[in-house]
Amino acid sequence: MPETPETTPPGSAAPDGTRRRSVWELLDSYRGLIALFLVFLLGCIVTPRLRDTGLPIFLSPRTQLDLLFEYCEYGLLATGMTLVILTGGIDLSVGSVLGLCATLFALLTVGYGWAPIGAVLAVVGVGFLAGSINGILVARFGMQPFVATLAMMTAARGAAKYISGGIKVQPAAMPWYKLQQDTPHFFRWMTTALPGLGIQPASLLFLAAIILMAIVVRRTVYGRKLYAIGGNEEASRLSGVGVAWAKGLTYALCAGFAGLAGVVNACRQDIGDPEAGAGFELDAIAAVVIGGTSLAGGRGGMGFTFIGVLIIAYISKILSLKGVDIAQRMMIQGAIIAIAVLIQKRKRNGA
């Protein structure tokens, strides 16, 4: 029987009954949320005040929506990464796949004049395909996820440079490009706040993706398999859980989300940059880990990851608004990741 998934608020999950639920334990379940709240408070206290209203900049809805928008690419990557990490794997290729997909999206729309929707489908398909290769290498040939996705990381970056001819894809970059003046309207639409709502479609895309995946993880057979594989792969194999297929699909989905993130990247940059997304995989992994999903697999969930993305986005926004020097900023961010993992380790030992 698969392990009971440890997802967000266990208040709703059925406890095994024999445990005494202390106040500490209850607080502990909401640790991520509490940390998020504390960071939020910190932001309200330390950020400069708006000149007109006197309220902290951090509190303004504009700032909150801005930071969600700034982090929606990482959010999409982290959504896919959570699936992979739940199985106890890792995907280092998402940053490169993002770059490949951003370049391809710009090339299809600006270069070949495709309709944006067709290009989105094609690009996500390419991402899915790249992920399938990862999945086959890992699930069918038993390659270490670290190694398989490292290979894809290199190959996808090469592919991005190859299809673009080594240049940044933008109108008039090549004489044969269909668009010589401006990028399609879709680029601006994705990254401009919708009138009335004040939120960018790119941010909505991330929210939709993570909510959908939260449902998939918690309510479907596939979702339960993820936890089972991460909990004890050998036992799952013996008990007849379709390990290979589930794992393969996981890597494909992860890269598919990287493809979507690539579309967002191209729209935001207004160019298809073959170098885009370099190093993003590390931020995505950091968001997942800070949220509380265990790198060992089998524990965590989408809710945790959403909190992790917000915590990183908040901290980075606070440091940016405060004008903290970049060197100090990197040290603080490093310390936060280390401490977050340290806390998790205590949890595993204590459980």
Added chain:
Amino acid sequence: MNGHAQWVKWTAGLMLVAGAALLAGCQGSKDQGSQSTGTTPPPGKTGTATTGSTPAPGRKFVIAMSQCNLGEPWRVQMNADIEAAAKEHPEITLDKADAQNKSETQQAQVRDFIQKKVDLIIISPKESRPLTRPVGEAIDAGIPVIVLDRAIEGDKYTAFIGGDNRKIGLEAGKFINKTLGGRGNVVELRGLMTTVPAHDRHDGFMEGIKGSQIKIVADPDCQWLEPNANREMKSILSTQPQIDLVYGHNDPSAHGAYMATVQEGKGREKQIKFVGIDALPTEGVKYVKDGILTATFQYPTGGKEAIETALKILNKQPFEKKTSLGTRIFTKENVAKGGEPL
């Protein structure tokens, strides 16, 4: 679960938050000082700002600066020039940001500046297209923007200040033509071929030596990097018996080529002349002083001009929408007195 583990966990968590608060606090106290001096006091709240009928004198300005990266010495110099110029005007408070070579970061920085309602933004963009919209948003929010070095798309900005690489290449070409007496073998060490400055420094140079007997015997792409120039020059030295001059698209390239020649061990560095571009105090100018380079041509950062233009804009005085900066030549003869304008 045992209580001990819980305790440790929570302590660690609290330490994390406390640490962050502490860091933010240190920064805060430092920041509040500059913030309060930098922010314009709301009218009527403080007496000093509203005394006198002329609003111009005594007004304080916050100027925000987004630099695309501080990994290149030239950009470090640009920031230093801006700081030096700003220091002469106590009414200016600088709010500096380093985008770490990421367009996403630079976009966010510009939007943060808009949120903070700074008085003016100076930006040296990493890339034209990605920064075009954020700069436009600042203009829409009523914040003037000075674009430095790399232009943005269209004309939705307040002022542009940049160097003229074509002119610099042309001057280098004319100087080399004169130095070699119109004939000789030249090695051209190019900058990264996908960048506009590399093309301009090449095109200008070709125009400068047009009609002469000068032959380009090699022109590898060194991507602005000294190690690459060193490696390329070693191969060139082994295949070219006669080299009269090396023209580097930047000073580190020329220096790398010089070192390669020294490392060859045949003493050819005494016959070959080396010319570079950029003339940073710590690089090109020093190399000229040391007798390594025959000449270097300054690629000005525009930092000083940016602050001058900013003050004109803020004080509602007339200013140039586009400023093209000149260049200076540094040779052994004039390096002591700070080069000569061309």
